Structures are given as structure tokens and as C-alpha cells.
Amino acid sequence: DTGVSQDPRHKITKRGQNVTFRCDPISEHNRLYWYRQTLGQGPEFLTYFQNEAQLEKSRLLSDRFSAERPKGSFSTLEIQRTEQGDSAMYLCASSPFRLIPGRSLYEQYFGPGTRLTVT
Amino acid sequence: KQEVTQIPAALSVPEGENLVLNCSFTDSAIYNLQWFRQDPGKGLTSLLLIQSSQREQTSGRLNASLDKSSGRSTLYIAASQPGDSATYLCAVRPGLEQGGKLIFGQGTELSVKP
Numbered sequence: 001d002t003g004v005s006q007d008p009r010h011k012i013t014k015r016g017q018n019v020t021f022r023c024d025p026i027s028e029h030n031r032l033y034w035y036r037q038t039l040g041q042g043p044e045f046l047t048y049f050q051n052e053a054q055l056e057k058s059r060l061l062s063d064r065f066s067a068e069r070p071k072g073s074f075s076t077l078e079i080q081r082t083e084q085g086d087s088a089m090y091l092c093a094s095s096p097f098r099l100i101p102g103r104s105l106y107e108q109y110f111g112p113g114t115r116l117t118v119t
Numbered sequence: 120k121q122e123v124t125q126i127p128a129a130l131s132v133p134e135g136e137n138l139v140l141n142c143s144f145t146d147s148a149i150y151n152l153q154w155f156r157q158d159p160g161k162g163l164t165s166l167l168l169i170q171s172s173q174r175e176q177t178s179g180r181l182n183a184s185l186d187k188s189s190g191r192s193t194l195y196i197a198a199s200q201p202g203d204s205a206t207y208l209c210a211v212r213p214g215l216e217q218g219g220k221l222i223f224g225q226g227t228e229l230s231v232k233p
Contacts, residue, residue: 006162031219033220034222035221040225041224041225041226042123042208042223042224042225042226043163043221044223045221045222056220058220067181072230091162106150106212107153107168108153108219108221109165109166110155110164111162112162113162114162115160
């Protein structure tokens with residue numbers, strides 16, 4: 001169990017550029033979540049996957065945002081035509097759908113996040 | 120619409136003090152509640168998870184309680200240490216059929232002074 005990993009950890013981009021983030025969940029976790037956190041606030045839900053199916057998207061996820069989880073393993077979050085308001089920490093979490101010894105059912109485990117700065 | 124509030128927004132205590140962090144939520148129909156710790160610029164570390172049928176959970180010096188009917192949870196930290204300094208977040212999972220997203224409070228920033 002190596003934990004949830006995210007790449008890159010930091011990204012600085014100019015307004016109008018596209019960026020893509022990657023999340024690798026804990027193995028055997030079939031649910032994967034994306035959240036966004038701005039300074040001084042709690043994380044806000046963006047979207048989640050069960051295996052490869054994207055089951056819910058927040059209204060925060062504008063048309064410029066797209067997320068994928070091919071083959072139900074890692075996930076990518078792409079932001080097109082970035083705006084300064086997209087500057088935030090993007091957090092990924094995963095959870096098991098069945099009870100795993102030593103874990104709480106549906107408990108979410110978070111990665112270190114990707115900090116995006118749009119200049 | 121479920122809303123989660125944490126009070127106070129910031130708290131400073133001397134080392135060794137016992138302290139309580141508060142979390143309230145507007146809709147009592149929750150599936151579970153989770154407490155997290157976040158160090159500056161880092162991701163979230165899960166501390167405790169309380170199922171809606173439970174009243175409390177304990178881990179080391181931490182004890183979390185849940186009163187679903189009143190929409191409240193507390194995180195009790197015993198014998199605080201400077202290493203406990205961080206932001207503490209509570210989050211509720213609205214319901215089993217709602218996909219599992221968490222709704223977070225804005226956090227309490229804790230500073231434990233040596």
C-alpha cells in the first residue's frame with residue numbers, strides 16, 4: 001500500500017494554456033474522487049469515478065474541465081484554457097467499495113495534491 | 120443542501136492543554152463523518168471516521184464524537200503537542216446513494232505553542 005500519488009506536485013502555467021494532472025489511487029480501490037481547494041477553504045467536490053465510469057460531476061466542473069479514468073486505474077484531470085481563477089490545490093482521493101481488513105468502509109484516502117498557479 | 124461549519128476558524132493553545140474542535144452540519148441524514156488533518160501545502164491525512172450508527176471513535180490521543188440528531192461532531196485532542204499544529208477538517212458523506220462525495224467544513228487552524 002503506497003498511498004495515493006499525484007503528479008505533478010506543482011504546476012505554474014500562463015493563462016490560456018492547457019494543463020493535465022494525474023492521480024494514481026491505492027491499488028484495489030475502485031472509487032476515485034477529485035476535489036479542488038482554494039486558500040483558507042475546505043476541499044470542494046469536482047467529480048468521481050467508480051472503476052472507469054464517471055458517475056457524478058459537480059456544477060463546479062465547467063466545460064473547460066475534463067476527467068478520465070481509462071481502464072479503471074489512474075485518472076487524469078485536464079483543464080483547458082486556464083484562467084487565474086483556476087489557481088488552487090487539486091486533490092485526488094480513493095476509497096474501497098468493499099470492506100478491506102484494517103480499513104473503514106468507504107473511508108477516503110487523499111493524495112498530496114497538485115498545486116496549480118495560473119499567471 | 121448540506122452545509123458544514125467549523126468553529127473556531129483558528130485556535131492557539133499552550134502545549135499540554137486538552138482541546139475540543141467543533142463541527143456542525145445542517146442535514147442529519149449523513150452516512151458517515153470523517154476528520155482530517157492538513158499540514159500547510161500538503162494533502163489530507165485521515166484521522167478518524169465515524170459511521171452514522173456510531174457515537175464515537177478513538178485513536179491514541181484523539182477522540183471524535185458524533186451526535187447526528189443535533190448535527191454536531193467534536194474532535195477532542197488530549198495533551199496537545201506542538202506537532203499537532205495543523206488545520207483540522209471535518210467532512211460528511213451525505214448518503215450511501217449519493218456517490219460518496221464528501222462535503223467539507225472550512226477547517227480549524229490549530230497552533231500549539233511550546
